Amino acid sequence: EQLTDGGPSDQAVETKKGSGWIAYHKPKPNASTRLFCFHPWGSSASMYQQWSDALPPEIEVLPIQLPGRQRRLQEKPFTDFANLIEVLADFLSPYLDKPFAFFGHSMGGVIAFELAYFLGEKYNLKPIQLFLSGLVPPSDNTLLEKIASLSEAERLNYLLEISEIPESISQDPSLFNELMNIFKADFQLLQSYRHVEKKPLDFPISSFSGVDDYTVSDRQLSDWSKYTTSNLKIDRIPGKHMFMFLKDSQKLLLELISQELLPQLITQ
Template sequence: MNAGRWLPVVPSRAAPLSLFCFPHAGGGAALFRPWTAPLARVGIESCPVQLPGREDRFREEPFRRVDLLVPRVRAVLEPYLDRPYALYGHSMGAIVAFELARALRREGAPPPAHLVVSGRIAPHLVDPRPTLHDLPDDVLLKRLHALGGIPDALRAAPELLAVALPLVRADLELNETYRYVAEPPLPVRLSAYGGADDPKVDATELSAWSSQTAAEFRQRTFPGGHFFTQNAREAMLTMLGLDLAAGLGSVTR
């Protein structure tokens, strides 16, 4: 498999910790570019995973089911799991990172030093909110804009929307059709981040992630809504660096 398509930044053996990052619906590796320098200052290498259907992979068909995507990602990352690493995912990306961690455990692969999820209810909960992926285009656009996921400039550019909306819809389908299967809690540190005003996940739904780890659990709340990772980026990255660095001393390969 061509890892270069999936990993714009190939993990370095010199890095104390590589952080594999998974985006929200419609997002790509470019979202994590501003993370590089702040995390590097605390010894963490940001390694975004570029999923099919976006940015330089826009001609490829996006995945619509988590159970089909995770084995592909696992195969790409396998050569780099012999060194300290962690997983991060926001919203849709959170469930991909979580299921990847569980798949790696089932296969006896080296576990992540830390799993960080943000902007998503715990996987074993049933989301009471209406689904988005099956809405008509105009209604979907309004809902996404209300969440802060569609900038005004994009809404005003039909030619760009024609490319972006099918990807967002496919990613939403991947997230909203996910069905949890019970397994023992993961033996890894787990941190759950949320926005104080996120309409997609409240504090109780975020804290429920605690049942998915047999190790240390931390819950962090930041100013902002569903996309607090952009609006409160500096504070979020500072805390992320601290949380990840806290476990570095106990990780060896």
């Protein structure tokens, strides 16, 4: 794993070296936009480590690593969602000196969505595009309510099922125990989340989901239109909830992201 906080050469950014928030970063000094990627529950920034090479040189990928996993394993996980958003906004603000976009999958999508609102309110900054994947709108609490109604054992089994954990982890007691602790902390973080209805965002939203992802319906994807006055684009990609782990599906996803971002960069 490679951790870096290099990215921009801005002095304010340099003072944040060693924080660990950005992982698997491959700098693209001549890129015209930055794509910040937020991982889902029970996962880590490593899921985005191949994206930089697969995306065009105009797009610099900055995967965000939450505490409590991988090289941040010894750090205390966040359990207060509002606090996480404030800390992330403060950390990321110096990186937003050029056009930027957010991608978030599942829990990472919730973070990307609320962070976009917070940055607009506190810093008057907004992404040129919000990419949300495997995520229902915040007004729909059915999935979280279902998970909360389960016993702890049932809850962890359900999260394991939809997260498609590889056997190399599920059959390794040490790795599996580490994963369970991450799931517990991430679920506690999500339980603290409260969405406050505000005026819609004024930039495009792209909503992705796996064709066979039973956690997100077509209607729920369409409901994202209520959260933007700009365009909503919906794409179903082959696979289940973690469809981007399929090679062809990840390729298609990155092609769709490029198709959305590159034309906007010309007009910036």
